[in-house]
Amino acid sequence: MILEALEWCLTPASRAARAGGHLSEQIAIRHRALRCAEAWAEHLARTKAYVNARLDQGGREVAVLGSGHLHDVDVAGLLSRFDRVVLIDAVHPLEVRFRAATSRGRIVCLAADLCGLPPDPRLGPTETVRTEGAVFDRIRAADLVVSVNLLSQLVVVPVRRWALAEHPDEAIIRAARSVLEAHIGLLRSCRRALLISDAAHRFDGGPWEDLLLGLDAGPAEESWMWTLAPRGEEKDGRVEERRVEARRLG
Numbered sequence: 121m122i123l124e125a126l127e128w129c130l131t132p133a134s135r136a137a138r139a140g141g142h143l144s145e146q147i148a149i150r151h152r153a154l155r156c157a158e159a160w161a162e163h164l165a166r167t168k169a170y171v172n173a174r175l176d177q178g179g180r181e182v183a184v185l186g187s188g189h190l191h192d193v194d195v196a197g198l199l200s201r202f203d204r205v206v207l208i209d210a211v212h213p214l215e216v217r218f219r220a221a222t223s224r225g226r227i228v229c230l231a232a233d234l235c236g237l238p239p240d241p242r243l244g245p246t247e248t249v250r251t252e253g254a255v256f257d258r259i260r261a262a263d264l265v266v267s268v269n270l271l272s273q274l275v276v277v278p279v280r281r282w283a284l285a286e287h288p289d290e291a292i293i294r295a296a297r298s299v300l301e302a303h304i305g306l307l308r309s310c311r312r313a314l315l316i317s318d319a320a321h322r323f324d325g326g327p328w329e330d331l332l333l334g335l336d337a338g339p340a341e342e343s344w345m346w347t348l349a350p351r352g353e354e355k356d357g358r359v360e361e362r363r364v365e366a367r368r369l370g
């Protein structure tokens with residue numbers, strides 16, 4: 121608890137990332153990944169292997185969206201094919217910033233909210249989603265873009281905020297779908313893009329529930345199971361599995 125509080129104070133993050141919960145979520149992921157290391161190992165390895173198998177064409181710059189702690193990103197593999205790896209996330213953990221700072225410019229951290237909504241947290245679920253501006257331009261200009269276990273997470277913070285403000289469910293779902301749609305559209309507008317994302321989840325082996333709100337992202341090249349919450353991880357004792365899909369877009 122003390123270490124988490126220290127990390128919360130020391131990690132550079134925008135006011136919005138602190139207040140909105142991105143920073144806390146990311147610190148939580150670090151600890152969850154440690155607790156669930158065995159259950160997550162195959163998912164992390166498959167994510168890296170899927171990307172590594174598609175690095176035949178290298179280039180100047182590869183952009184990694186949702187890079188976080190780099191649990192599922194083989195930076196060395198990317199650096200062997202690209203001059204520069206640009207990591208883009210709402211928050212970059214300290215150790216990742218340190219790695220970038222000592223990489224002689226070959227690893228760059230860009231902190232940005234990629235959900236495409238205006239930053240004002242008071243706004244409701246009626247704002248237009250826009251994937252415009254310097255960060256999105258840089259993404260579109262990259263030789264390869266990899267969206268790594270980010271898509272379903274893009275809606276977590278805004279949906280929580282809208283739900284707390286008691287906006288109607290239909291409006292929240294419509295807005296969340298626009299965020300997901302815009303991310304898929306962004307990747308489709310890139311030269312080459314890979315999308316790895318959880319697409320459905322289930323509890324205790326029950327029925328699968330769609331996480332992409334009915335959106336069709338096109339055929340997946342690979343799919344696998346990720347035991348996000350093994351037995352004992354969640355307070356309610358339920359096991360949560362996610363179906364992850366990996367596809368080329370753009």
Ligand SMILES: C[S@@+](CC[C@H](N)C(=O)[O-])C[C@H]1O[C@@H](n2cnc3c(N)ncnc32)[C@H](O)[C@@H]1O
Pocket residue numbers: 142146149186187188189190191192193208209210211232233234235268269270273274275
């Ligand atoms: C499930 S994690 C992906 C795993 C991550 N690559 C890792 O190894 O830790 C999702 C990542 O997406 C980031 N994220 C969530 N919402 C975001 C947003 N709106 N804009 C940018 N990054 C976001 C989180 O900060 C987190 O690092």
